[in-house]
Amino acid sequence: MRRFHITRFRLAAAILLGSLSVAGVGYAATVGLASTKLHTWSQSLSKGACSPTESEAEIDASNPNTNFGNQASETVASKNSGNSYVLIGFDPAASPCSLPTTAGADSATLTIRVTGTFKGPDTISAYPITSPWSAATVTWNTMPLYGATPDFTFAGVGTSTFIVTAPLDAGIKSGAFYGWMLIDTTGTNNATTTIAGYGSGQAPSIALNYEK
Amino acid sequence: MKRLINIFGAVLTAALLSAGVAAAASLGLSTKQLGAGNLTVAGCTASALTATRNVNNSGNVTQVNVLNVPQACAGETLAVTLENNSHASLTSSSTIVGACTGGCTVSVTGFSTVSATTVTAYALSLTG
Numbered sequence: 512m513r514r515f516h517i518t519r520f521r522l523a524a525a526i527l528l529g530s531l532s533v534a535g536v537g538y539a540a541t542v543g544l545a546s547t548k549l550h551t552w553s554q555s556l557s558k559g560a561c562s563p564t565e566s567e568a569e570i571d572a573s574n575p576n577t578n579f580g581n582q583a584s585e586t587v588a589s590k591n592s593g594n595s596y597v598l599i600g601f602d603p604a605a606s607p608c609s610l611p612t613t614a615g616a617d618s619a620t621l622t623i624r625v626t627g628t629f630k631g632p633d634t635i636s637a638y639p640i641t642s643p644w645s646a647a648t649v650t651w652n653t654m655p656l657y658g659a660t661p662d663f664t665f666a667g668v669g670t671s672t673f674i675v676t677a678p679l680d681a682g683i684k685s686g687a688f689y690g691w692m693l694i695d696t697t698g699t700n701n702a703t704t705t706i707a708g709y710g711s712g713q714a715p716s717i718a719l720n721y722e723k
Numbered sequence: 724m725k726r727l728i729n730i731f732g733a734v735l736t737a738a739l740l741s742a743g744v745a746a747a748a749s750l751g752l753s754t755k756q757l758g759a760g761n762l763t764v765a766g767c768t769a770s771a772l773t774a775t776r777n778v779n780n781s782g783n784v785t786q787v788n789v790l791n792v793p794q795a796c797a798g799e800t801l802a803v804t805l806e807n808n809s810h811a812s813l814t815s816s817s818t819i820v821g822a823c824t825g826g827c828t829v830s831v832t833g834f835s836t837v838s839a840t841t842v843t844a845y846a847l848s849l850t851g
Contacts, residue, residue, distance in 0.1 A: 548850060550769070550849045551846070552848075553844055554771070613790075
């Protein structure tokens with residue numbers, strides 16, 4: 512058997528190989544570190560309650576170019592000669608709610624007061640309005656667009672409440688909540704349903720609990 | 724022979740320096756494991772992205788939307804935990820970030836039934 516002599520050359524070669532092995536382990540760890548991407552964060556929510564500013568208008572097919580906005584009462588009518596609808600709107604982005612589009616509704620309850628009916632009482636269906644309108648200018652001929660399916664219905668005299676959390680939540684996030692179009696969907700001739708309006712002190716209102 | 728040993732000496736020095744860098748990287752890896760909370764390690768974004776949530780008409784959370792997620796996060800896992808005011812977990816879910824143009828909104832669904840009124844914070848993470 513040949514004797515193995517440790518020369519300076521062999522010693523240097525051994526140290527070099529050992530060093531490169533260590534370096535190899537290190538680079539493997541570096542690759543592992545780079546491949547493990549991680550980003551964490553948190554977001555706190557604040558809670559509050561408010562009643563969004565309200566406005567409404569009646570639009571009348573018999574007076575198609577006349578504005579009937581923010582009156583003490585508004586009437587939904589089903590007539591031979593021409594229907595009338597009532598638009599009710601809320602603006603959660605305006606004061607006092609002033610909610611940004613990143614906010615949301617935790618709960619929302621709409622209250623409507625029907626002060627009188629003539630004939631019927633007919634069923635009133637509330638269709639979600641899908642395009643802008645202004646209580647100060649809207650008329651039958653400039654009525655906004657509205658959805659095909661009502662969010663809720665009601666009939667008869669008295670105070671009614673409706674859970675409208677999902678529509679309010681979606682409206683807050685879109686930055687444009689247009690409210691509802693109230694339409695007589697029973698169709699009794701000359702039936703009317705009158706609701707308390709903006710100028711009555713008992714206008715439609717929403718109790719909104721929000722997060723932002 | 725002496726010249727050859729000098730050459731090996733130079734190579735050895737370079738190798739040891741490389742090993743030094745590797746050792747620093749190894750230490751960094753250990754530091755990551757020790758880190759907690761909001762430490763960002765080579766993430767696809769360094770920003771605290773804004774999240775919103777949708778509810779149904781019963782007021783229960785149906786999904787969480789994380790806004791303006793960078794394209795660089797495509798393929799990573801976005802996890803969301805809904806927390807109460809004690810920062811206890813109410814429910815959690817996750818999704819894979821898809822490819823999109825520009826900053827995109829990523830929606831996470833699949834939460835158990837939780838009333839939005841009880842949610843006071845979101846804990847979020849992006850991992851890849």
